[in-house]
Amino acid sequence: MNKLFTLLSLAFVLMTLTACTSVAQTAALPTPSTQPRTIQDPILLRGWSRLNSLTDPVQLWDGRTPSGHELAQYVLEHDIPIIWNTQNVCGGNACSKQYCQGDVCSHQTDGLPGIEPIYIRTNLSDPSKEEENLNELVSVLAHEIYHYSEPYGPLKDTLYEEYNAYYVSAQVSRQIWTNFEGYNPLQPACLIKWFSDTHLLDGYQNQGLKTYPANMVPTVDTSSTTCQPNGSNIEQANLTKSPTCTLNPDGNVSCQFPPAPTPAPEYQVKCEKDANGLVGCETIWLKDVGASARSSAYPNRQVPPTQAGRSTHRGWGYCTSGRCPGR
Ligand SMILES: [Zn+2]
Numbered sequence: 001m002n003k004l005f006t007l008l009s010l011a012f013v014l015m016t017l018t019a020c021t022s023v024a025q026t027a028a029l030p031t032p033s034t035q036p037r038t039i040q041d042p043i044l045l046r047g048w049s050r051l052n053s054l055t056d057p058v059q060l061w062d063g064r065t066p067s068g069h070e071l072a073q074y075v076l077e078h079d080i081p082i083i084w085n086t087q088n089v090c091g092g093n094a095c096s097k098q099y100c101q102g103d104v105c106s107h108q109t110d111g112l113p114g115i116e117p118i119y120i121r122t123n124l125s126d127p128s129k130e131e132e133n134l135n136e137l138v139s140v141l142a143h144e145i146y147h148y149s150e151p152y153g154p155l156k157d158t159l160y161e162e163y164n165a166y167y168v169s170a171q172v173s174r175q176i177w178t179n180f181e182g183y184n185p186l187q188p189a190c191l192i193k194w195f196s197d198t199h200l201l202d203g204y205q206n207q208g209l210k211t212y213p214a215n216m217v218p219t220v221d222t223s224s225t226t227c228q229p230n231g232s233n234i235e236q237a238n239l240t241k242s243p244t245c246t247l248n249p250d251g252n253v254s255c256q257f258p259p260a261p262t263p264a265p266e267y268q269v270k271c272e273k274d275a276n277g278l279v280g281c282e283t284i285w286l287k288d289v290g291a292s293a294r295s296s297a298y299p300n301r302q303v304p305p306t307q308a309g310r311s312t313h314r315g316w317g318y319c320t321s322g323r324c325p326g327r
Contacts, residue, residue: 038081047137058171068172071145085119107148139173152213188253189245190227211253
């Protein structure tokens, strides 16, 4: 990706130098394309342009520093078509197909002529909501292009790759829909706990995703078997407990979750501290208790911010005791 950018810059410098001496020679040089010819739809093109303008690097735990700009340039470099998912591929979600022969996989080709597209879910295609949906579109584009760029080589998708795709897309688009803080994905229990806490674990495990790509296994922190996020004010009493995990030689992780809380929780709370140090909480219902029961038995569904410094609640947790926010 960097290489392409350098080549384009060099081409530009050459063109500029040539322009000083001869207009005719400049016209003979190929003009570097600044927009992908492989995106026809104006809304998708606008999403790509926004992504292309985001140059801040995202710091990943494994040392990589991708940016929105680099991901957008990858689309240009590889002529990747980006289209609405009107064909209902992958259940209508955003995705690209991945073709594997043995352990070697490609997003780019199924062996036939032509480059495989990235499909974007059509609920973002409404022109009357273009402005409102733009950040989410940027997030989805970043996530899918990250996969397509095969950051860990031509290998099958893994939980580790998914975590980084979610993290990169959330950071570049500022669409922070969940808490990433302290979940070091190079610690197996933290990687698994993040997927468990976001309710994504079962879906991906049912698709048969391995935990780590083989070439990342040497960098995994096997000294830590449980998830203890660094520097985070997580109040353990109110959180899902950490699983205990061990890394297998094939890159898969085996985890044991502690038993579910008793009595069975009725809701989860998500609390976050804002820039002023105020803590706000939101309640997520785990069963349908009905609107009237909800309002009478649990009037504080939205908990107002507490006073600064009074609470250290942060993150997701089951709430079963009188110490729960909002009770
Ligand atoms: Zn993904």
